[in-house]
Amino acid sequence: MSEVSRRSPARVVVVGGSMAGMLAAAAVKEHVDTVEIIEAHELPDGSAPRTGVPQAVHIHMLQTGGAEAIETLLPGxxxxxxxxGANRIPVTTNMVIYSPEGWYRRWRRATHHLISASRDLTDFIIREQVLKDPRVSVRTHTRTVGLLGDHRTVTGVRVRTADGSEDELHADLVIDASGRSTRTPQWLAQLGITDLKQDEIDSGLVYASRIYRAPVPTHNWPMIGVQADPRLPGPGNAGGLLPIEGDRWHVSLMGTPGAHPTRDADAFEPFARTLRHPLIADLLAHAEPLTDVSVTHSTANRRHYYERLTHWPEGLIALGDSVAAFNPVYGHGISVAAQGAVALRDLLTKGHATGLARHAQRAIARPIDSAWALATGQDIHFPTTTGKSPTITDRLVHRYVSRLSRTATGSFHAATALTDVLALQAPPTTLVKPSVLLTALLGPLRTPLDRPQLTRAEHDLLSGR
Known part of the structure; x- marks a missing residue:
């Protein structure tokens, strides 16, 4: 490796033109000479769907922590x-959420904001900003099929083009952002690194989604969510409705084994009526479907503990779903990838070239830790879940968080503590601070709501006025 590359990687190859891949390029482009993104498919012009992103047909949101991380990487x-046309949704002011513990209040004081848009639009806005930088290029219709180097140092990748020919691309740094389909565990094994630990916790949740033309302008329209309660007998059904660009509603319905939603368009709205409250179904009765129903079964929480490996090769970093993929119901995937990219950028800014890959992998793991605790801490309690069973500690923590959530239905302090964590702006450990423990002990300060808290306009829509 040259003197230049020892100080800072001069040439970076990013595996995958995903959101994580674009954010990775954004993180490193100010510190390198060139960044080449290797993408198996064509990248669309505009906000058209991107091949190889099945989750794009389901609802997406940017949590506050993720939106701020992206803003740090790509100002504006x-x-x-x-x-x-994206929507900025104040938390919890413009959210109608039915949690297992009851309806959350729409507090007048917003603590955070969500950005709600179609995944295609978000992808396009990020991709356009990254690719306008002359240091960043994309090689499409090309698959990465292996790593170059050895167990000490990765020196590039081997790629295969659409006509079957292979080539070697040498690089000072390779970033795997290829998502759930990552081959890094197998590539590491080929280099002799075989002690990788991984977890998979799968509640068996299936997603079915559809886009509707909203009957009203969606500016300032709330996020609607009816959550599953793992304590109840029977399947855990849930649903969410998000306002997106073009005065449309993006609706996703979810069901665990025993009550999976299907692609049958005629069954979509009846399934919405099986949720713990019929609010989403009542709203859809006034809307016009614009798409067919799309279904996905790939919702398992899956994590590779790269940061725990005894040996990690210099010159290789994994980011985003390549490291940890989450049940999409929690809306943390893009935000965690963005926070990981910021961690990588910060290391490069500090000139942390020696041992960069290992330091980066450990830094990337920190936001993953929080999101992993949130996702698996819920999913592990469904009776259909495979991969891990709840321990006594898991059950005690779940009971405490449930009590805090019930308190949050009538306590702004408790609601803020929870939303700080859900927005990925505070670690889960903050929920056991003395002040939060006391709040949970005291319980809700207001009488729990027995129905959703709706504005006059929302009431009028439901009543047909």
Whole structure:
């Protein structure tokens, strides 16, 4: 490796033109000479669907922690999204959420904001900003089929083009952002690194989604969510409705084994009526479906503990779903990838070239830790879940969080503590601070709501006025 590359990687190859891949390029482009993104498919012009992203047909949101991380990497991103029609949703002011413990209040004081848009639009806005940088290029219709180097240092990748020919691309740094389909565990094994630990916790959740034309303008329309309660007998059904660009509603319905939603369009709205409250179904009765129903079964929480490996090769970093993929119901995937990219950027900014890959992998693991605890801490309690069973500690923590959530239905302090964590702006350990423990002990300060808290306009829509 040259003197230049020892100080800072001069040439970076990113595996995958995914959201994580684009954010990885954004993180390193100011510190390198060139970044080449290797993408198996064509990248679309505009906000058209991107091949190889089945989760794009389901609802997506940017948590506050993720939106702020993207803004740090690509200043102006939020304004561009909002100008293109995305919605900025104040938490919990403009959220109608039925948790297992009851209806959350719409507190007048917002603690955070969500950015709600179609995945295709978000992808496009980020991709356009990254690719306008002359240091960043994309090689499409090309698959990465292996790593170059050895167990000490990765020196590039081997790629295969659409006509079957292979080539070697040498690089000072390779970033795997290929998502759930990552081959890094197998590639590491080929280099002699075989002690990788991984977890998979799968509740068996299936997603079915559809886009509707909303009967009203969606500016300032709330996020609607009816959550499953793992304590109840029977399947855990849930649903969410998000306002997206073009005065549309993006609706996703979810069901665990025994009550999976299907692609049958005629069954979509009846399934919405099987949720713990019929609010989403009642709203859809006033809307016009614009798409067919799309279904996905790939919702398992899956994590590779790269940061725990005894040996990690210099010159290789994994980011995003390549490291940890989450049940999409929690809306943390893009946000965690963005926070990991910021961690990588910060290391490069500090000139942390020696041992960069290992330091980066450990830094990337920190936001993953929080999101992993949130996702698996819920999913592990469904009776259909495979991969791991709840321990006594898991059950005690779940009981405490449930009590805090019930308190949050009538306590702004408790609601803020929870949303700080859900927004990925505070670690789960903050939920056991003395002040939060006391709040949970005291319980809700207001009488729990027995129905959703709706505005007059929302009431009028439901009543047909």
């Amino acid at each position: 991103s939020t304004d561009l999204l909002l100008a293109a």
